Amino acid sequence: MDLNLDAPHSMGTTIIGVTYNGGVILGADSRTSTGMYVANRASDKITQLTDNVYVCRSGSAADSQVVSDYVRYFLHQHTIQLGQPATVKVSANLIRMLAYNNKNMLQTGLIVGGWDKYEGGKIYGIPLGGTVVEQPFAIGGSGSSYLYGFFDQAWKENMTKEEAEQLVVKAVSLAIARDGASGGVVRTVIINSEGVTRNFYPGDKLQLWHEELEPQNSLLDILNAAGPEPMAM
């Protein structure tokens, strides 16, 4: 089996951005792969651009990192010149500028989410090609294929912060269950008028899905717990 360890680092990924009645929740898995090998099992795909704007990265790890770096740099200068925090819309448009003008070279899909005092919580999806789409929620990455139906059914407007975060965690967890390119832990970032909160959900904190079993320390524990003749039919 060819592991192809020289393949470029790519974040197969599942990324999600969701608005709720006070701000936004961004969520992502944590797997970065090089071909079939998991190069980083605990990556942080939710990257800060400013105090109030974050971006979920998917696709080529290198491309998404360099785009985020440029936009963070531009936004930093923009904030100084403006004299107040940059808006989510400006952040999205700066990413669009790079994504569109370099569409031949870049392979990264991004979800920008944040909170500003003019528009409140906003999510912008920026897929391959550099289209910008403002959405009440956005999903991206290879794992998102498994979530279109889920969100069609489960999404509602004006959720509470707790409902929205539960939805994001559940969705990333479902995608991880079926997408080989997504895995690891679920990270979330909540952004609202009060500030930013990062959360971390390791595999054992998540619900079990179809044909998944409760993790054990060892077979020996099962054998010992089951009584004196566990192997007898």
Next chain:
Amino acid sequence: MTFTIPIENGNEVKNAEADSQRTLYPYVTGTSVVAIKYKDGILMASDMGGSYGSTLRYKNIERMKAIGKHSLLGASGEISDFQEILRYLDELVLNDNMWDDGNSLGPKEVHNYLTRVMYNRRNKFNPLWNTLVLGGVKNGEKYLGMVSMIGVSFEDNHVATGFGNHLARPILRDEWREDLSFEDGVKLLEKCMRVLLYRDRSAINKLQIAKMTEEGVTVSEPYSLKTFWEFSAFTNPTVGAEGSW
């Protein structure tokens, strides 16, 4: 979307297009736009879908926009290129207003500008991957034209893009008349959009109809069309021939 090319040491490397002067491929695309001239001006219809390959990914994209006071632009094809074209037109309209001379860009001028942009990009092998429909009314004169990504440009009484060319235009050739009322025009466009909904895989059931008259542009709220499935041949396809399809 990316393709492998072998390099000297024999290892294959995945490499995206490094040279920007090459024909691209579309990612997020819009499907047909259909437009007709009617008694008071122009009617244009398009759905609100943005497809990502075969996935119907975005369902709230507005593919028709007002340009200045006298024109309406509808686009099919790559949405990011359409967004870029809107930026170019913003600048065009801004400069036109800055002259402050009482004149304003009419649909003929906008159509001509777009034709030049699209054709010149085509010549550089770096097209904007769109087919554009430009309609408008200025000083009582109705105008309806189309520009494709290779720079083909013309005017007509009714135009359509993509699948619309094959499915909608035959209907329009049969049923379009010079003095269509607003109601008849809308019904005619809805007839076309319904056929497209049945037969175009990238169509979604959420559309807008835009109206352009001397008074200005109105784009309707998004709405859905009813569809009919109760033909006996549909409900009982194999009656009289069990085992067939």
